Amino acid sequence: MGEEILRVENLHVSVEGTPILNGMNLVIHRGEIHVIMGRNGAGKSTLASVVMGHPAYEITQGSIHYMGTDLQEMDVFERARAGMFLSFQYPAVIPGVKVGTFLKKSVQAVRNEEVKGREFRKELNEAMASLEMQKSVTNRYVNDGFSGGEKKRLEILQMLLLKPHLALLDETDSGLDIDALRIVSRGINAIAPNAGCLIITHYQRLLDHVKPHFVHVMIDGAIVQSGGPELAHKLESEGYEWLDAPKEA
Amino acid sequence: MSDDAREAVGDYQYGFHDPENATIRFDKGLSEQVVRDISELKNEPEWMTELRVKAYHHFMEREMPDWGNCGQLNGIDFDNVTYFLRSSNATERNWDDVPEDIKNTFDRLGIPEAEQKWLGGVTAQYESEAVYHSIREDLEAQGVLFLDMDSGLREHPEIVKKYFGTVVPHSDNKFSALNTAVWSGGSFIYVPKGVHVEMPVQAYFRINAKNMGQFERTLIIADEGSSIHYVEGCTAPTYSTDSLHSAVVELIAMKDAKIRYSTIQNWSANVYNLVTKRGVAHEGATVEWVDGNIGSKLTMKYPAVLLKGEGAHAEIISVAYAGAGQHQDAGAKVHHLAPNTTSNILSKSISKNGGRSSYRGMLQVTPKAHGCRSKIVCDALLLDSESRSDTYPTMEVGNSTADLEHEASVSKVSGDQLFYLMSRGFTEEEAMGLIVNGFFEPFTRELPMEYAVELNKLLELEMEGSIG
Numbered sequence: 034m035g036e037e038i039l040r041v042e043n044l045h046v047s048v049e050g051t052p053i054l055n056g057m058n059l060v061i062h063r064g065e066i067h068v069i070m071g072r073n074g075a076g077k078s079t080l081a082s083v084v085m086g087h088p089a090y091e092i093t094q095g096s097i098h099y100m101g102t103d104l105q106e107m108d109v110f111e112r113a114r115a116g117m118f119l120s121f122q123y124p125a126v127i128p129g130v131k132v133g134t135f136l137k138k139s140v141q142a143v144r145n146e147e148v149k150g151r152e153f154r155k156e157l158n159e160a161m162a163s164l165e166m167q168k169s170v171t172n173r174y175v176n177d178g179f180s181g182g183e184k185k186r187l188e189i190l191q192m193l194l195l196k197p198h199l200a201l202l203d204e205t206d207s208g209l210d211i212d213a214l215r216i217v218s219r220g221i222n223a224i225a226p227n228a229g230c231l232i233i234t235h236y237q238r239l240l241d242h243v244k245p246h247f248v249h250v251m252i253d254g255a256i257v258q259s260g261g262p263e264l265a266h267k268l269e270s271e272g273y274e275w276l277d278a279p280k281e282a
Numbered sequence: 283m284s285d286d287a288r289e290a291v292g293d294y295q296y297g298f299h300d301p302e303n304a305t306i307r308f309d310k311g312l313s314e315q316v317v318r319d320i321s322e323l324k325n326e327p328e329w330m331t332e333l334r335v336k337a338y339h340h341f342m343e344r345e346m347p348d349w350g351n352c353g354q355l356n357g358i359d360f361d362n363v364t365y366f367l368r369s370s371n372a373t374e375r376n377w378d379d380v381p382e383d384i385k386n387t388f389d390r391l392g393i394p395e396a397e398q399k400w401l402g403g404v405t406a407q408y409e410s411e412a413v414y415h416s417i418r419e420d421l422e423a424q425g426v427l428f429l430d431m432d433s434g435l436r437e438h439p440e441i442v443k444k445y446f447g448t449v450v451p452h453s454d455n456k457f458s459a460l461n462t463a464v465w466s467g468g469s470f471i472y473v474p475k476g477v478h479v480e481m482p483v484q485a486y487f488r489i490n491a492k493n494m495g496q497f498e499r500t501l502i503i504a505d506e507g508s509s510i511h512y513v514e515g516c517t518a519p520t521y522s523t524d525s526l527h528s529a530v531v532e533l534i535a536m537k538d539a540k541i542r543y544s545t546i547q548n549w550s551a552n553v554y555n556l557v558t559k560r561g562v563a564h565e566g567a568t569v570e571w572v573d574g575n576i577g578s579k580l581t582m583k584y585p586a587v588l589l590k591g592e593g594a595h596a597e598i599i600s601v602a603y604a605g606a607g608q609h610q611d612a613g614a615k616v617h618h619l620a621p622n623t624t625s626n627i628l629s630k631s632i633s634k635n636g637g638r639s640s641y642r643g644m645l646q647v648t649p650k651a652h653g654c655r656s657k658i659v660c661d662a663l664l665l666d667s668e669s670r671s672d673t674y675p676t677m678e679v680g681n682s683t684a685d686l687e688h689e690a691s692v693s694k695v696s697g698d699q700l701f702y703l704m705s706r707g708f709t710e711e712e713a714m715g716l717i718v719n720g721f722f723e724p725f726t727r728e729l730p731m732e733y734a735v736e737l738n739k740l741l742e743l744e745m746e747g748s749i750g
């Protein structure tokens with residue numbers, strides 16, 4: 034087992050007074066791939082946002098530790114610079130900012146060093162080639178007019194460049210065509226052995242390409258069931274209803 | 283200062299040759315005598331002296347505009363302005379007097395020290411002089427006249443007399459009257475028929491804009507089928523001890539000619555920047571204004587184009603950035619006076635820390651101007667809830683064949699954008715800087731590279747230390 038990357042303990046989170054997470058627990062070690070599944074509105078994206086430090090969410094109880102450090106006092110950009118990465122379910126559009134410029138600046142910020150133009154271009158070209166992305170994408174504006182699948186591919190490109198210790202992937206597989214799913218999975222598999230991975234998904238099909246170690250089911254802001262890959266298969270065929278039944282001895 | 287340097291500097295100035303002590307400064311305030319003295323000092327022809335005097339009287343009689351930011355306008359103390367200040371001894375002003383924050387901005391924009399001092403009005407930058415001279419030689423070979431306005435008047439009085447004040451008459455408005463009365467410096471350019479000036483004409487002005495004074499006067503004439511791109515200004519803060527800047531720019535594009543005039547100006551926060559810019563486009567000609575306004579206390583500036591000949595085209599792209607205590611009242615005016623003329627206006631403004639930007643536009647289509655097309659897009663970005671933006675569009679459309687589009691939007695930086703960028707390692711300030719640069723991108727991409735880079739850096743600096 035690798036070192037501990039993420040520890041979420043008894044996490045309670047509210048938005049504008051409404052509780053959304055209700056006692057989340059999760060521990061991820063380096064080299065592990067965890068999957069969270071759950072109905073719309075269960076709180077999956079909220080978990081990812083809170084771990085990344087979104088200011089709109091209030092932690093009312095519990096704690097999050099990243100590589101042994103309590104995240105409470107860390108700003109979003111500090112978390113990014115410490116090696117945390119979130120692939121967004123809905124990546125934001127930044128009009129007028131070219132992908133190329135954005136990527137270079139982001140890599141510089143996270144690595145905290147100047148990157149040379151030529152070396153960066155080489156690195157970028159390789160990463161883009163591995164994701165079968167067209168070079169012209171670097172001249173487009175960040176996510177502006179991108180299709181759903183193009184946005185997800187750009188998220189994975191960023192992950193490849195930033196080489197995080199913790200990768201939070203929120204529905205990265207949604208909206209991908211069959212080829213794109215395979216390509217994006219390749220990107221995830223390139224990072225996964227050296228990182229802690231948390232994948233949020235609705236579909237078993239991603240898991241044909243990316244082999245999870247743990248699958249968790251989230252209902253009403255807490256994990257109600259954990260298991261291995263077989264759990265995803267069961268959910269795919271049976272849905273979530275069986276988990277709703279009140280647990281009786 | 284070495285003798286060589288003095289020669290270089292003295293060369294393009296107004297022909298005063300008193301190398302030992304050439305500081306000439308008029309007392310504050312304006313009178314007919316001051317106007318006559320300026321003209322006499324410059325050894326001007328009689329017609330210019332009389333035009334100045336006529337303009338002076340018009341200025342005195344003309345009411346202040348009753349629109350725009352009247353409160354601020356009425357705060358101008360005309361008696362407390364020095365209308366003529368010239369020194370051939372450029373070290374007269376002391377670099378130590380330039381405020382620390384402005385020096386810091388120079389440093390952070392990466393502008394070298396020698397150039398900083400020059401821009402701060404302290405010393406000459408000789409390398410740039412050399413650049414200027416080589417550009418001039420190139421242009422001269424093509425028959426292009428490219429001089430400061432005073433030299434233009436001295437060396438080509440017949441051309442100046444024919445065009446000066448024909449696009450912006452002295453009686454156009456109170457500030458064009460003032461400029462006509464006391465103008466000094468600025469540029470004079472004449473591009474002969476069919477000549478295309480390939481490179482943007484810029485190096486000279488990048489350096490010299492600072493010494494052009496507060497009442498510069500620019501006249502550019504592009505003869506039939508010719509083209510020129512003129513770039514003026516600089517993103518370094520313009521440190522001005524006096525508080526009134528009132529320029530006039532006149533562009534004349536003859537049949538099938540094209541003039542593009544790009545400016546970025548970054549005034550210190552004590553400056554009133556009241557500028558009249560107007561171009562005429564004859565048949566098939568194009569006039570383009572690319573206009574960036576940063577800083578100042580109050581800017582009132584509406585680059586205008588008169589589309590006089592059939593098929594003429596106007597393009598006006600402007601950005602304004604208003605910080606604390608600043609009002610950018612900017613916009614564009616296009617007059618479709620001939621059939622099948624077209625225009626495109628894009629205006630972008632950012633307001634921050636209680637700053638205010640206004641778009642004031644005028645679109646006129648005369649009854650006989652059939653088949654005209656115009657598209658106006660105004661986008662405002664507010665960086666906080668104390669800031670303000672408003673639009674005052676005016677349309678006068680005299681016939682029903684015009685095809686007009688007008689879009690306006692006001693937006694705020696979204697929390698999602700900030701979170702996204704911060705999750706990629708950017709501080710909140712850096713994230714704001716990126717968003718702001720992105721917002722201005724349609725403008726920035728029209729600029730020569732080095733200006734674009736500087737503008738982006740400047741805006742990033744503007745975002746620093748200001749987020750609570």
Ligand SMILES: Nc1ncnc2c1ncn2[C@@H]1O[C@H](COP(=O)(O)OP(=O)(O)OP(=O)(O)O)[C@@H](O)[C@H]1O
Binds near residue numbers: 071072074080
């Ligand atoms: N900023 C917010 N303001 C108000 N409500 C919010 C906010 N963020 C999340 N919620 C609410 O919290 C609940 C959980 O949302 P979340 O986005 O975490 O769900 P999810 O599990 O990711 O769902 P999906 O599968 O649809 O992506 C939802 O009811 C949602 O409306």
Ligand SMILES: [Mg+2]
Binds near residue numbers: 077078079122204
């Ligand atoms: Mg979600």
